[in-house]
Amino acid sequence: MKKIKVKKGTILQRKGDINTKVYYVEKGLLRSYTIDEKGKEHIYMFGPESWLVTDNCDSKDPCQLFIDAIENTTINVASKKEVLKQDPDLNPILRRLNKMQNRIVMLMSSSAKERYEHFIKTYPNITQRVPLKMIASYLGITPEALSRVRNELSKKK
Template sequence: MKKINVKKGTVLQRKGDINSKVYLVESGLLRSYIIDEKGKEHIYMFGPENWLVTDNCESDIPCQLYIDAIEDTTINVASKEELLKEGPDLNALLRRLNTMQNRIIMLMSSNAKKRYEHFISTYPNITQRVPLKMVASYLGITPEALSRVRNELSQQK
């Protein structure tokens, strides 16, 4: 893998790119997201330290996700083919798959409060590192709904 430093705001991958890379976050924070036909952003996942971030597209199929740096970030970059030759970090891959499975189940079956509580347990330090509108996007709720949930939870303490 090749280590690179990227500045906050750097777009590493755009929807439609063919050559998807695998990014292992050493320090900093990445996100992957889509932009729907109305221009609304939907965050698929955050990639804090020690997380892999990639699009699951095949090598000859256009990618669906944008990937960018939310903070100045140090990443290790490889093509999927290079990574598989080296042998995958199975713990990181399994952690990512488990997180995505839990998130899909949560989105299908939980209310906004449960989604936010799950987010906090999955990404304990992210709320201090990203704007709340990104958290709301990740949760699939409006920023106003997130504000209500956060207010409700703060009153319970």
């Protein structure tokens, strides 16, 4: 790992970048966040001392998160490739973390309609197999809101 010092306000990663870095916070504070289409900021996590901060996107996909320093910060930086060379068993764990990160970011910044459309794409065969109240719970909305979304989408077909 390479030790670097970054000043408060330094952006280490932008949404849309191809992320290859893992940041270990030695001293200071990082944050990762996204900004939705309306310009609203949604903080995914803070990274204080001894925390690892990274965007868990696949190396071929654009990142979903910005990462910046909210204090003058000393970090150790390594590439994901280096980390995975040292411990290849981390790869399936990072893939699962990627899926969880995607879900959390979606719940924070997507509309109910967008969440439902994503659900249908992710689980095309499940909608007929589980009660709508379970789907609503998964999406973080009420069954009534899900009913409105489904009605809206059915009128567009």
